[in-house]
Amino acid sequence: MARERLLMTLLPELRSYALSICRKGDEVDDLVQDAIERALQSGTRPRQLAALRPWMFRVIRNLHYDELRKTRVRREYSAREKRLSDVTAIQWGTESDIQMRMLFQRLPPETREILFLIDIMELKYREAAEILDVPQGTIMSRISRARRALRDLVEGVGTQDSTEDQV
Structure with missing residues (x-):
């Protein structure tokens, strides 16, 4: 019972924090409720208020970012x-669009992922870094390598079979 009182003591602060990170006010109560539910189910939650x-x-933060993802x-x-x-998008597509999609699919999954986030979804480097849980500088170097790999495929540099290089 004492643990529940600690949570009730924190309730105004929890609501305020949730309100500060949520874009929509109607999400605040759901977020706080989910957090309290998790706390009540957790056997490892701290026992001291501090x-x-x-x-x-x-x-609350983790639940919020999980929901955003x-x-x-x-x-x-x-x-x-x-x-x-x-159907109209397929009819509108040109042969080069289809070829570009096929080349895109030939890239490794990590390369496709970064190109998708930055170039297709037009996310900011900061947003992609948050999604992938890496530093922003890592995003910048990955997107550079990914664009280069796609450009190499487009220009035909990456089309040689690796067995030819070993002969």
Whole structure:
């Protein structure tokens, strides 16, 4: 019962923090409720108020970013499915568009991922760094290498079979 009282003591602060990171006010109560639910189910939550406060803030933050990622993935999936099913987009596409898509699919998954986030979804480097959980400088070097790899495929540099190089 004492643990529940600690959570109730923190409730105004938790709501304030959730309100500061949420874009929509109606998400605040859901976020706080989910965080308290997690805390009540956790057997490892801190027992002192001084340690519980930052722990709960981290829970709220993690839940919020998890929801943002889910929303982004759903949005990207829906947009991709719409593009793929849009008959007019297929009719509009030229042979070079189809070739570019085929070359894109030949790239390694990590390379496709960074090109998709930056060049197709037009995310900022900071946003891509957050999604991939890497420093922004890493994003910059990865996108540079990915663009170079795609350009090499387009120009035919990467089309030679690796067995030819070994002969």
